[in-house]
Amino acid sequence: MKYIIGSLIAFMFLCGNLHGQVLSVKELSCEHKINPVGLGVSQPRLSWKLEAEGRGVMQTAYEIRVATEPTFAPVQMVWSSGKVMSDASVLQPYSGEALKSGQRYYWQVRVWDNKGKVSPWSLTSYWEMGLINASDWSAKWIEREGDTLRYAPSPYFRKEFLIDRQIAKAVVYVTSHGFYEMHLNGKKVGDEVLTPGWTAYGKRLQYQAYDVTTMLTVGKNAVGAVLGDGWYRGTLAWGDKWAIYGKRLGLLMQLQITYADGTEVRVVTDESWKTNQNGAIVMNDIYNGETYDATKKLIGWDIPEYDDSLWQPVRIGHYPFNLVASEGLPIRKLEEIKPVSIFRSPKGSLLVDMGQNMVGWVRLNVAGAQGTKIVLRHAEVLDKYGELYTDNLRSAKCQLTYTLAGTGEEVYEPRFTFMGFRYVEVIGFPDTLTTDDITGIVVCSDMQQTGSFECSDSLLNQLQHNIVWGQKGNFVDIPTDCPQRDERLGWTGDAQAFCRTAAFNFDVSAFFTKWLKDIALEQCLNGSIPHVIPNVLDPQGSSTTTPSAGWGDVAVIAPWTMYTVYGDKGLLERQYPSMKAWVEYIREKAGDGLIWKGGSIFGDWLFYRAPMKKHTQPDGHTDHDFIATAFYAYSTRLLAESAKELGKHEDAAFYGDLYAKIRNVFMHEYITPAGRIGTNSQTSYVLALMFDLVSDNQRDASAKFLVEDIRSRGNHLSTGFLGTPFLCHVLSNIGYTDVAYDLLLQKTYPSWLYPVTMGATTIWERWDGLKPDSTFQDAGMNSFNHYAYGAIGDWMYRVVAGLETQTPGYRQLLLQPHPTKKMIYATATFDSPYGKTLSGWERKDGKVIVHVVVPANAKAKVVIPVGDTLAVTENGRKLLEINEVSNIQKTADETIFEIGSGSYDFEYDEP
Ligand code: BGC
Numbered sequence: 001m002k003y004i005i006g007s008l009i010a011f012m013f014l015c016g017n018l019h020g021q022v023l024s025v026k027e028l029s030c031e032h033k034i035n036p037v038g039l040g041v042s043q044p045r046l047s048w049k050l051e052a053e054g055r056g057v058m059q060t061a062y063e064i065r066v067a068t069e070p071t072f073a074p075v076q077m078v079w080s081s082g083k084v085m086s087d088a089s090v091l092q093p094y095s096g097e098a099l100k101s102g103q104r105y106y107w108q109v110r111v112w113d114n115k116g117k118v119s120p121w122s123l124t125s126y127w128e129m130g131l132i133n134a135s136d137w138s139a140k141w142i143e144r145e146g147d148t149l150r151y152a153p154s155p156y157f158r159k160e161f162l163i164d165r166q167i168a169k170a171v172v173y174v175t176s177h178g179f180y181e182m183h184l185n186g187k188k189v190g191d192e193v194l195t196p197g198w199t200a201y202g203k204r205l206q207y208q209a210y211d212v213t214t215m216l217t218v219g220k221n222a223v224g225a226v227l228g229d230g231w232y233r234g235t236l237a238w239g240d241k242w243a244i245y246g247k248r249l250g251l252l253m254q255l256q257i258t259y260a261d262g263t264e265v266r267v268v269t270d271e272s273w274k275t276n277q278n279g280a281i282v283m284n285d286i287y288n289g290e291t292y293d294a295t296k297k298l299i300g301w302d303i304p305e306y307d308d309s310l311w312q313p314v315r316i317g318h319y320p321f322n323l324v325a326s327e328g329l330p331i332r333k334l335e336e337i338k339p340v341s342i343f344r345s346p347k348g349s350l351l352v353d354m355g356q357n358m359v360g361w362v363r364l365n366v367a368g369a370q371g372t373k374i375v376l377r378h379a380e381v382l383d384k385y386g387e388l389y390t391d392n393l394r395s396a397k398c399q400l401t402y403t404l405a406g407t408g409e410e411v412y413e414p415r416f417t418f419m420g421f422r423y424v425e426v427i428g429f430p431d432t433l434t435t436d437d438i439t440g441i442v443v444c445s446d447m448q449q450t451g452s453f454e455c456s457d458s459l460l461n462q463l464q465h466n467i468v469w470g471q472k473g474n475f476v477d478i479p480t481d482c483p484q485r486d487e488r489l490g491w492t493g494d495a496q497a498f499c500r501t502a503a504f505n506f507d508v509s510a511f512f513t514k515w516l517k518d519i520a521l522e523q524c525l526n527g528s529i530p531h532v533i534p535n536v537l538d539p540q541g542s543s544t545t546t547p548s549a550g551w552g553d554v555a556v557i558a559p560w561t562m563y564t565v566y567g568d569k570g571l572l573e574r575q576y577p578s579m580k581a582w583v584e585y586i587r588e589k590a591g592d593g594l595i596w597k598g599g600s601i602f603g604d605w606l607f608y609r610a611p612m613k614k615h616t617q618p619d620g621h622t623d624h625d626f627i628a629t630a631f632y633a634y635s636t637r638l639l640a641e642s643a644k645e646l647g648k649h650e651d652a653a654f655y656g657d658l659y660a661k662i663r664n665v666f667m668h669e670y671i672t673p674a675g676r677i678g679t680n681s682q683t684s685y686v687l688a689l690m691f692d693l694v695s696d697n698q699r700d701a702s703a704k705f706l707v708e709d710i711r712s713r714g715n716h717l718s719t720g721f722l723g724t725p726f727l728c729h730v731l732s733n734i735g736y737t738d739v740a741y742d743l744l745l746q747k748t749y750p751s752w753l754y755p756v757t758m759g760a761t762t763i764w765e766r767w768d769g770l771k772p773d774s775t776f777q778d779a780g781m782n783s784f785n786h787y788a789y790g791a792i793g794d795w796m797y798r799v800v801a802g803l804e805t806q807t808p809g810y811r812q813l814l815l816q817p818h819p820t821k822k823m824i825y826a827t828a829t830f831d832s833p834y835g836k837t838l839s840g841w842e843r844k845d846g847k848v849i850v851h852v853v854v855p856a857n858a859k860a861k862v863v864i865p866v867g868d869t870l871a872v873t874e875n876g877r878k879l880l881e882i883n884e885v886s887n888i889q890k891t892a893d894e895t896i897f898e899i900g901s902g903s904y905d906f907e908y909d910e911p
Contacts (some may be wrong), residue, residue: 023117024051025109027835028125032509032566038130038173038209040325042099045091045570048109048122049835050856055884056900057856059087061112066096070106070124078105083112089857090567090809090833101136102171102256104128113856130209130325131173131254139254139268141177141317144275148247151229151288154281154416157251157314158224159273160304163216166260170216172223173256175207175323178249179228179284179416183302184215186222192330193415193443197477198231199324199514200534201245203521206326207252216257220304223267225251228284228416235287237536238486240395244536250317274311276301284416287396287486289378292412294405295370328514329445331477333360337440342433345387350426352438357422357762357785359473359483360443361400363413368430370406375399375428378421380484380784384774388425391779396486404430418443420473420484420785422761444472447506448831453796455826457745460796462756467790468505470763474787475502478515478534482765482783489532490515493551493602494788497725499558501793503565504830512562513571519555520578527585529555547585548601549628550722555582556635560642567809567833572642583639583655586632594665599628604683606766606781607720608750620718622683626670627722630687633662637691645808666693675701682709683723689734690726703734715742716750725791732799732818740799741820744792752792763790801828803839806861810834813860815852817841819910827851834858838903849907856901864895866908871895874906 027049028034031041050059063083067076079096089111099105105128108121131137144155172189174182175196182189190210197206227249228234235242255267279298283291300306340355352362357380366374378398383389390398398419402412426433453464474480479498481491495515502508515533522535529552530545531537538545559575562568590596604627607620640655670678671688675698678684685706688694694702710717719727731740747753750767758770765786766777776782798804802817810832817826819841827840835855842849854860864872869890872879879885879897884904888897 022051022053023057023111023113023119025049025111025119025122026051028107028109028122030107030125030127032507032513035126037128037171037211038207038325039127040130040132040327042132043093043095044127045093046107046109047090047092047833048111050089050111050113050119052113052856052901054115055902056114058114058900059089059111059857060114061085062089062092062109064092064107064109066094066105066107068103068105070126072106072108087857091570099129099132101129101132128171128209130207132325134321134323137254137321137323138266139252140270141250141252141319142269142273142275142314143248143250143317144277145312145315147249147277150242151283151285153277154226154228154279154284155249156224156226156276156279156298156301157269157273158222158301158306158308158311159267160220160222161267163218163221163257166218167213167216168258168260170211170213170255170257171209172212172253173207173209174225174251174253175205176225176227176249176251177246178232179230180225180251181228181415182223182225182253184212184221184223185217186303187215189215191332193333194230194331194418194477197326197328197331198534200518200521201232202539204322204324206328207323208326208330212255222302222304222306223253223255224302225253226279226281227251228281230286230416234285235486237489238394241536244539248317271314271316273314274308275314276308276311281416284414286417286488287398288417289397289399289401289419290414290417291401292414293403294410294412295403297405327510327517328477329447329511331443332446333441333443334446335442337442339435339438339440342435345382346385347387349388350429350433351382351388352424352426352433354422354424354440355761356440356469357420357473358440358442358469359420359476359785360418360441361414362424363411363439363441364402365409365411365437366402366404366430367409368404368406370404372404372406372430373428374402374404374426374430376402377425377427378419379423379425380421381770382423383776388423389776392485392776392782392784394485394780396484398484413441418476418483420482442472443476445475445477445511447475447508447511449505450507450831451504451797451829453793453801453826453828455800456824459747459753459756460744463752464793464796466756466760466762467501467787467793469761470785470787470790471498471502471505473762473785475506475508475511478518482786484785485783489536490534491532491551492519492529492554493548493605493721494786496550496554496557497721497791498787499561500565501791501797502787503561504793504797504828507831509562509566509568512558516559516562516571516575519558520575523555523578523581526588527581528552529582546601547599549596549599549631551602552582553631553635555579556638560638563642563645563808564805565809567811569645573646576642576646576648579639579642580651583635586635587658590629590632594629594662595625595669596628596632597625599632600624602721603627604681604720604722607681607683607723608716608718608767617713618680620681620683620720621679622681622687622723623679626678626684627687629662629666629669630691630693633659633666633693634691636662663693667695671698671702676705677702680705680709682706682717682727683719685709686719686723686726686730689730699734703736706730707736707739710739710743715739715746716748717743718750721788724789725794728792728795728799732795737799737818738820740795741822744796745822752789760784763787797828797830800826801840802863803828803830803837810837811858813837813854813858814863815839815860816863817850819843819848819865832858843910846910847907848910849905851905852899853903854899854901858901860899862897862899862906864906864908865893866895866911867891867893869895871908872906873908874904
């Protein structure tokens with residue numbers, strides 16, 4: 001009987017499968033993370049995605065259960081939501097009893113759908129709380145007496161302890177002043193690097209939590225850590241500054257062990273630890289590299305019974321409590337790259353080409369005589385003679401020096417530095433260097449890839465590749481301007497320009513959750529926003545920081561963008577006071593005149609300037625007060641929208657009204673009756689049109705002036721950091737998508753593809769970093785890995801492929817591909833909060849096929865660029881005949897309709 005029932009269930013399951021009847025829940029996440037350990041959120045929010053075959057599937061109800069053990073037995077249950085009649089599947093708050101520090105919580109969810117099905121309980125996920133109260137900490141800061149010097153050797157700390165019973169669980173909570181690498185019984189703890197990451201250290205410092213249950217043994221154990229200068233003490237910002245946060249490195253660690261019998265013990269950093277500074281890491285610095293003398297390696301320092309009799313006692317440091325659980329994404333070694341060639345330069349240098357401008361470091365495999373010294377110099381490019389070019393690194397040395405121990409095969413990787421490079425010069429290698437001896441280790445925040453863009457144009461595909469690599473190289477815990485020279489700072493304008501593109505390529509929800517909090521914390525008392533976050537240019541956070549429009553506006557634009565992409569209202573609510581304070585700062589500065597005079601320092605940074613001999617061509621200069629006032633209007637409008645979303649009705653009305661007033665003044669001040677805008681630069685038109693600062697009856701005329709300018713330059717742009725991200729959007733919004741395509745596909749300078757034709761593998765800081773004659777732009781400002789101009793990626797996803805959202809979080813998609821005869825196909829995918837989404841088009845045999853995929857529990861509006869609704873078919877069926885298609889409408893040149901989840905291929909004759 002049992003067998004028959006079993007077979008019957010299997011049969012029913014199979015039938016369900018065959019008929020697209022299966023409903024399940026997948027990809028559970030907690031506060032944007034999968035199974036986080038060391039969570040610092042008191043009411044975590046839970047998300048899941050539906051897996052459903054067939055079309056038009058919506059969730060109608062869900063049930064969540066949470067327990068302290070994965071068996072979900074009644075005594076272990078801490079919360080059950082019961083069956084909640086709701087289609088919400090993103091960021092639903094845990095609403096059970098108060099959560100306990102260090103406790104792991106297991107959870108499952110099941111859902112009901114609109115087809116009458118119920119899913120099985122999902123696979124079990126968990127989150128584990130960190131140490132949420134200051135009183136949970138009994139560890140003390142330990143430091144090394146006298147360790148206050150620049151470029152000092154790395155200090156080591158160690159302690160041994162006994163475990164006398166079987167362990168049920170052990171978790172270590174650790175952080176440091178400077179970088180730490182923690183060890184337990186001879187092994188590195190965890191796979192994160194450059195820990196504890198970078199926050200506004202003066203205000204908050206992240207700790208990491210690692211489950212180390214399997215790393216401990218009954219008997220003697222050894223725990224230890226080695227520290228590096230990092231962002232805390234190392235060189236930071238130009239001008240040879242160092243020790244911005246402090247001169248003393250320090251370690252804080254708390255190991256909590258729960259025995260099988262339920263008793264608990266702690267091993268914490270305190271007076272009982274010992275320290276040494278005579279190890280192999282002789283010097284380490286983010287900008288300048290690492291010097292490692294393997295003859296000084298402390299062998300066995302991290303295992304029990306090591307003779308530490310010559311080690312010194314530690315000193316205890318006293319600091320105000322500022323610890324927070326890790327919010328961002330762990331930084332990890334994510335990829336390994338093999339060199340594409342090893343060769344001698346004309347002058348005889350031994351050079352390695354990694355084939356990709358990358359960020360991280362190399363691993364060296366070497367054997368040779370004791371004391372042999374190898375120097376590795378890193379650079380992004382070669383000069384026109386084929387020699388390593390390091391001038392653009394400015395003062396950053398980006399150099400590794402390794403002295404061999406002479407013990408046979410040696411493997412070296414630095415740990416407290418990182419470099420942005422494609423080429424490595426190897427000096428002093430004791431043998432013939434082969435590709436087996438050197439490996440590129442790509443280091444960045446461990447972001448889940450969520451998007452892809454691909455098309456029939458190989459140069460555009462390379463551009464997309466370059467954008468992605470620009471992001472990988474510059475998302476190392478904070479969004480940086482560049483990863484190689486003496487800067488690598490959280491420049492706000494760059495992040496503002498690029499954040500929407502970033503959020504297509506990778507899941508940056510947790511990454512920005514963290515960084516946005518630092519923005520709010522570093523905001524000056526008067527609401528001004530520093531140029532870089534964390535604010536190392538003015539670490540005391542004085543209220544006199546003069547902001548720059550388009551940079552400071554990150555405080556409004558980035559939270560709004562994250563809300564748009566992830567639908568995270570909590571984030572918007574949390575950032576709201578900071579957003580408002582920024583707008584209030586400008587309101588105070590602009591006064592009743594509503595023109596923000598002196599509000600822009602950087603202008604439309606790095607816009608195209610005509611060379612002297614071409615002085616007949618206007619350069620792309622845009623008036624600074626114009627820029628400042630345009631961004632004032634934009635941030636005010638986004639603030640009003642945010643207030644509306646958050647139900648702050650008074651603010652919504654007030655800032656909506658303020659926006660309308662700024663708009664009026666702006667039009668009066670900057671737009672001529674004929675529709676000329678500002679300095680007549682492309683960026684003038686772009687900002688005014690993008691921020692809706694042009695009246696309806698002037699829009700067409702202004703649009704024509706913009707297009708005229710682009711055409712007069714032979715389809716070239718002239719925009720800088722502020723105009724570029726919006727340029728193609730504006731063109732497609734005003735009906736000139738063809739002009740936008742001409743710009744996008746332009747191969748000569750200035751354009752997005754010019755660097756691609758010059759062999760770029762990342763996005764350049766300047767349109768002409770490397771000139772056609774192979775000379776370089778000014779070395780003082782010439783990074784080959786700056787993501788800002790990569791903001792075009794957003795237009796490629798949203799307009800070329802047509803993958804857009806109508807509502808925050810991609811609940812209601814807007815799929816509106818823009819086919820062009822200049823290409824054969826283009827497709828974008830995006831793993832939205834609801835699941836895999838696709839939008840794209842393909843021209844084939846006189847037809848255009850529009851491919852779209854809508855995840856379960858989401859809907860889409862589809863816009864097909866053909867005015868005849870009857871001309872659009874799917875599998876030979878007219879739209880009207882397709883069940884899941886509804887609300888069909890048309891305009892002169894578009895067919896618009898709605899669809900539910902599923903995969904569709906619409907087709908029409910190519911006009
Ligand atoms: C950075 C930029 C930044 C700019 C401000 C530069 O040094 O690299 O990307 O936005 O300064 O103008």
